Amino acid sequence: MTSIPPDPALEECEPPTGGKLSRERMLACALEIIDREGIEKLSMRRLARALGHDPMSLYRYAPNKAALLDGVAETVLAELTVDPTDPDWAAQLRAVARQYRRIALTHPNVVPLLVTRPLATPLALRPLGTLRPLEATLALLTRAGFNGADALHIYRALFGLLHGHLLNELQELVDNPQENDDLLRLGLHRLPIGEFPLLRGLASTLAAYDGAAELESGLDILLTGLTTTLTPIPSKSRTRKGRNVTSAAAENTPPGGLKQRSS
Amino acid sequence: MTSIPPDPALEECEPPTGGKLSRERMLACALEIIDREGIEKLSMRRLARALGHDPMSLYRYAPNKAALLDGVAETVLAELTVDPTDPDWAAQLRAVARQYRRIALTHPNVVPLLVTRPLATPLALRPLGTLRPLEATLALLTRAGFNGADALHIYRALFGLLHGHLLNELQELVDNPQENDDLLRLGLHRLPIGEFPLLRGLASTLAAYDGAAELESGLDILLTGLTTTLTPIPSKSRTRKGRNVTSAAAENTPPGGLKQRSS
DNA sequence: AGACTGATATCTACAGCGTAGGTCTACGAA
């Protein structure tokens, strides 16, 4: 039946791992492997071995490997909860951001998936689980009085900030192995001596990176920026304050800036 | 010698492509394949075929495939020029951002490489070409009077914003095939009818995405945010205004916010 | 009871992958 013993020499995923297969078990096991060894160590055959099944069995639960990876990303993203009923939209966005950061730090190897998989699939074809935070955020902002376009704008700004920040922060994690920070400087030490004087001088600063604080300051900037450009419709009247983001942006382009085409 | 005719049935990279191999030719050809067909279509064997050489010859110019990909990313990033002598640092950062965006849109398939490869390599071991914009930006900001820590902070914020924005914008590109936008809505149309009412209603807004304007507004927010939190040392006195970013962040945490640990 | 049906699991096989290790050739220096 479900033969192929789980290869006790190699580690496996769940208790006896001989039992019935299911999409959930498969995705959970894939996530475990990715968390432990990274994305590129995950192969269909390896996953099947860990589950104690034949590789081809996996294709009953995912049409191909790309879909499996999408499934893993979806699983991780499902941990993100957005409460569209929160009366304080800005606070809710902060909460979402902090939650997202925690999830990403728990599964750092999945982050490349989170940020790049959407590039390969049109929005409407993406796994529904990945669209749910979007819809919930739109609901939150709509309740707060924003129109659809502005809500979408805010969503994009928030997740752009988040993705950018996480890529930064995970980079720092790679840079700082848990060794003595003198050794970190040794790493920088091998840079050509004349060419990177400033970078080399910043070894201790690099080591002192504080991701949580960095994110908070980014959120501060973003949210104050947003609230001064966009304002929700005040529920009774329908007047607006700083309507169009684009025109607002055009106004204060720096005077001496080099010109560059728009599109 | 340099045999193996370039396989005229398959496309190739440069004029006759039989000539001497070199790291530059190899990387240029790899970039061309990636631009045309995407990263996952690039294999050592495929690249060698396009160059009219044996696959193993490539290993003379790159120790392995990962290094080759790093090389491609480095090549692309080399197009980015930062002028550290610009007296208007904010304007120069804007110019860099716009330039980076243009480069990314010219090579959209390389963007995943640009944003994720650094996650796999400690900073000091990265290809030097990818560190050069960092050093130059630090130089720019140091001349403008910022101390090292703040300069680094600004650099991170800028490239975080850029990466986040580009991931957003390239996502929209995937969403908007150049067909009639009614068809785009057809794409959204297949979403479960009760579950995504807001998202489905935003079809036309999604289609109207303007990446350039979006980036400008992001830069506005970022730069005004930065200039109110950080100020350069005014070249004579050494007093500072809004010293610590972290503390500034801590001050205006929203009152009703859900609490969440820092690290 | 027997036959049929659909889901689940397995097996076999293929074309392609990255790359270790060895060899062949050409050329400049000794």
Place this chain on the structure above:
DNA sequence: TTCGTAGACCTACGCTGTAGATATCAGTCT
């Protein structure tokens, strides 16, 4: 002439994703 070295090539290994056919099961209908 001999040697060393750089560049290119060849072979082979173990791995990959997955198409296609086959086996095994549970349940339902006759």
